[in-house]
Amino acid sequence: MPKFAYEGRTAGGEVKKGKIEAADQNAARAQLRKMSINPTKLKASGGGDINIPMPAFLKPKVTTKDLVLFTRQFATMIDSGLPLVQCLDIQAKQAANPTFREELSSIKESVESGTTFADALKRFPATFDDLYRNMIAAGEVGGILDTILNRLAVYLEKADKLKRQIKGALMYPLITVVVAVGVVAILLLKVVPTFETMFADFGGALPAPTQFVIDLSKWLQANFLIIVLAIAGIIFGFRFMYRNKRGRLLIDRVSLKLPVFGDLLTKVAVARFCRTLGTMISSGVPILEALDICGRTAGNKVIENAIGKVRESISEGRSISEPLLETGVFPEMVCQMINVGEATGALDVMLNKVADFYEDEVDQAVETLTSMLEPMIMVFLGIVIGGLVIAMYMPIFSMASNVG
Numbered sequence: 001m002p003k004f005a006y007e008g009r010t011a012g013g014e015v016k017k018g019k020i021e022a023a024d025q026n027a028a029r030a031q032l033r034k035m036s037i038n039p040t041k042l043k044a045s046g047g048g049d050i051n052i053p054m055p056a057f058l059k060p061k062v063t064t065k066d067l068v069l070f071t072r073q074f075a076t077m078i079d080s081g082l083p084l085v086q087c088l089d090i091q092a093k094q095a096a097n098p099t100f101r102e103e104l105s106s107i108k109e110s111v112e113s114g115t116t117f118a119d120a121l122k123r124f125p126a127t128f129d130d131l132y133r134n135m136i137a138a139g140e141v142g143g144i145l146d147t148i149l150n151r152l153a154v155y156l157e158k159a160d161k162l163k164r165q166i167k168g169a170l171m172y173p174l175i176t177v178v179v180a181v182g183v184v185a186i187l188l189l190k191v192v193p194t195f196e197t198m199f200a201d202f203g204g205a206l207p208a209p210t211q212f213v214i215d216l217s218k219w220l221q222a223n224f225l226i227i228v229l230a231i232a233g234i235i236f237g238f239r240f241m242y243r244n245k246r247g248r249l250l251i252d253r254v255s256l257k258l259p260v261f262g263d264l265l266t267k268v269a270v271a272r273f274c275r276t277l278g279t280m281i282s283s284g285v286p287i288l289e290a291l292d293i294c295g296r297t298a299g300n301k302v303i304e305n306a307i308g309k310v311r312e313s314i315s316e317g318r319s320i321s322e323p324l325l326e327t328g329v330f331p332e333m334v335c336q337m338i339n340v341g342e343a344t345g346a347l348d349v350m351l352n353k354v355a356d357f358y359e360d361e362v363d364q365a366v367e368t369l370t371s372m373l374e375p376m377i378m379v380f381l382g383i384v385i386g387g388l389v390i391a392m393y394m395p396i397f398s399m400a401s402n403v404g
Contacts, residue, residue: 004028008039026105030112059099062127064160066097068153070104075149085112103127116140130293131155131276138284148283155279159272162359166268169366170261176377180384187388189224192217195392207398209391245301252301256329260372264365269303270334271358278351288315303329320347334358 004025007017016037022028025042032039070091077087085108092104103124110120118137121128128136132152139148196214199206206214220227241247256262256269273294280290288311295307306327313323321339324330334354341350 004042004044006032006037006039007041008032008037010038011036024102026102026109030105030109033112060097062097062100062103064156064163066095066100067127067132068156068160070095070100071149071153071156075146075153078149079146084117100127117145129297131280131297134285134289134293135280135283142284151279151283155275158275158355158359162268162271162362165362165366166264169264169369172370173373173377176381180377180381184384184388185220187385188213188217188220192388192392193221199395207391207394209387210394213388213391249301249305252303256300256302260369264362264369265300266329266331267358267361267365269298269300270330271355271362273298273303273307273330274334274351274358275355278348278355281351282348287320306330 003019003021005017005019006028007015009015020028020031022031025044028042029039032042074087074091077090078084082090088104088108088111092101092108095101095104106123107117107120110123111117116137118133118140121133121136135148135152136145139145142148192213196217199210199214238251242251256265258265276294276297277290280293281287285293291307291311291314295304295311298304298307306324306329309327310320310323314320319339319342321335321342324338325332325335337350337354338347341347344350
């Protein structure tokens with residue numbers, strides 16, 4: 001462990017000098033404060049491995065798995081009666097992710113200096129989003145921090161599962177098509193020209209499919225750079241458009257109307273909205289603030305705008321279900337169930353039930369989509385690659401029959 005040379009003053013004004021071992025400078029300062037020494041000078045000294053600060057872009061990101069594990073363990077510690085600072089200290093020391101370890105150490109120091117836990121989390125918005133911080137704040141005010149942490153852990157696990165499902169459903173066909181295009185491009189650029197040279201030596205007219213493949217190969221060789229630049233331009237143009245407010249709204253609107261995928265994305269959005277709102281309401285977060293956070297975490301601009309309109313209607317004194325139905329984005333069944341929840345005073349329970357239902361619907365939709373896509377992709381690959389191979393061997397078969 002690195003050693004640090006320090007110079008500081010005690011509470012009585014006495015100057016102290018010496019060396020201590022600590023993981024980094026922040027840990028060294030915290031250790032000196034526990035010794036009632038206010039450091040005036042602190043620098044790395046010999047006798048240990050010096051931690052060279054890692055550039056921000058090389059630091060590993062804090063994953064949802066890291067956050068869920070921390071939240072679960074933290075809830076257990078708080079429920080066991082351990083002080084907040086001690087819980088943070090233990091979590092900081094045992095965190096496997098070095099980035100998360102640094103953040104937790106910094107949060108612990110902030111809490112030690114008198115900052116509330118929720119305010120200390122604001123220093124790291126990339127790790128602890130608005131939803132997390134607002135629920136922690138509600139838990140601190142209500143004295144139910146352990147309960148809130150358990151709810152957060154459940155929410156994070158379900159949200160991560162939903163995200164992985166939609167990524168899996170979209171990535172499988174995308175990767176397969178990309179691989180297929182790569183294989184076809186290699187065949188046309190490298191294999192077909194070899195056959196073309198061989199057929200030229202034989203002389204004679206080639207079958208129409210073979211001639212088509214050879215012409216396609218020549219065209220691809222002549223325009224390969226233009227095609228690559230065009231694809232790159234489309235990708236960058238799409239990304240630029242998505243960063244633009246109007247462009248993103250258009251893309252999100254079209255994505256919700258796509259055949260098969262549109263229905264899946266709508267179900268994901270409904271499940272995420274109901275789970276987020278239900279979790280926040282049950283944790284004591286005000287409804288308007290909860291809706292604002294739901295809109296910003298919706299992941300779709302169309303859904304976000306719809307939630308924004310619902311929030312405006314509620315601020316004018318209306319219920320949730322009516323303006324939600326008027327948006328035309330949320331299914332009528334969802335709006336009716338929310339209406340029942342409002343009437344019975346169990347809105348959070350009803351929202352979580354709707355979220356459970358739609359998460360199951362997403363499971364089934366992903367399974368159905370995968371089972372549909374697998375044979376379609378296999379047929380596509382067979383037709384494209386098999387067609388190329390057959391087209392290139394047709395002259396050879398023809399010559400063999402003539403010789404026979």
